[in-house]
Amino acid sequence: MAGYKRLFYRVALWTWRRSSRMSRNDSSAVFGEAGFSSCRPKARQDVEVDIYERLPVPFGLVRFGVAPDHPEVKNVINTFTQTGKNARCGFYGNVNIGKDVSVKELQQAYHAVILSYGAEGNRSMGIPGEDLAGVYSAKDFVGWYNGLPSCQQLSPDLSCETAVVLGQGNVALDVARILLSPIDMLKKTDITQAALEALMESQVRRVLIVGRRGPIQVACTVKEVREMVNLPGAKPQMLPTDFDGVREALKDLPRPRKRLTELMLKAAIELPAEKEQEKSNKASRSWGFRFFRSPVQVLPSDDGTRTAGIRLAVNKLEGSGEAARAVLTGEVEDVTCGLVISSIGYKSLLIDPSVPFDSQKAIVPNLMGRVQQAAGLYCSGWLKTGPTGVIATTMNNSFETARSLIEDMDSGKLDLSADKSGAQKITNLLEKREIKPVTFSGWEKIDRVETTRGGSTGKPREKMLTVEEMLQLAWM
Known part of the structure; x- marks a missing residue:
């Protein structure tokens, strides 16, 4: 499982600051560690990254997949939070890629799109x-x-x-x-x-x-x-x-x-x-x-x-x-x-008909994260490899995709000449479609309430269990 992520060109955390952006989406259920990890290694100052997530809350498999009695594994959230709060990183929760916004629309708004939505299907x-x-x-x-x-x-x-x-x-x-x-x-x-x-x-x-x-x-x-x-x-x-x-x-x-x-x-x-x-x-x-x-x-x-x-x-x-x-x-x-x-085992699902997909292997065909026959489109996480490995494996897998993306930017393989408006274009589309995203500050409101509720009973947090409650608090 992972989350929607998008990178901009304002390369800094993988997007263009010149008004071009790269984007990465995940149409699974959550915004995951593969997405955040793709933003981190060798961050460049000329890149911006936007992350799209279907749920109002981030962190995907770390939040919803790691066993509750393994809190040490969840410490990686601290690093992801630093990424999410970076000025060149935007978070847009409550956005369902493939439904609220198409992959083609993301490609029109960003220089690159990274798909990192995990393996939501059951075998x-x-x-x-x-x-x-x-x-x-x-x-x-x-x-x-x-x-x-x-x-x-x-x-x-x-x-x-x-x-x-x-x-x-x-x-x-x-x-x-x-x-x-x-x-x-x-x-x-x-x-x-x-x-x-x-x-x-x-x-x-x-x-x-x-x-x-x-x-x-x-x-x-x-x-x-x-x-x-x-x-x-x-x-x-x-x-x-x-x-x-x-x-x-x-x-x-x-x-x-x-x-x-x-x-x-x-x-x-x-x-x-x-x-x-x-x-x-x-x-x-x-x-x-x-x-x-x-x-x-x-x-x-x-x-x-x-x-x-x-x-x-x-x-x-x-x-x-x-x-x-x-x-x-x-x-x-x-x-x-x-x-x-x-x-x-699990399997990835196709979220948009425009994305190349190997239904037998249940992955997006790729070479080191570069989606085959789809310039400017990348993938990471279980969508890239199939459902194998632990969180550290997924992070290394995502770093590889990030390196491929930077190499393509530096070599000229990725076309950066067009002026792309990134989040501005996408949020305008969402507004017309009456979709209201949740920002990272909205997630932080949810986070504070969950940790307060948990603290009152000796737990690290008491999670909200419905999207409706999350949205009500995030939009306050």
């Missing part, structure tokens, strides 16, 4: 029963507890004992951890009050994290697994047979993968020390990876209205290491559960 599992009540995408579930306005009607039913998370990336582990975390830990985060109250009443005591391949191919990081292992009140419960042959393969693994695999091995099959054993005996909740499994069907309740379980195909691997492929064995197993959360 379908393509199995029977995935539309049953009790089945959610990880994107929507994360959006629910993180305060994304479009996800506030989710109201997940947490009355079951077992939840199954499909996928073994960091987001999958975030979801599992939030489901099992002690409420006293979550009370100190910026998780929404509605989600906190729902989790207080939750009956979920067991979370299985399912992946089609094995321990050596798992997609999460050692930090995320360590957090699960050390989660108070929860113990790991895994199948030792899933780790057959893994110890012997350790010597050939690269160091990061080896550390991760050793941690999982220890949690799965080694007897804990006496102190850890006592802690495990007292744990009322459990979690575990289930490897070599693929979803076949979500099983319905007797009345056919909601989730009662999931059928998993048992796989074997062909090949080794990262290249190993999961192959069906013909065996299946059923797991009783009332909650299924699919974390199998």
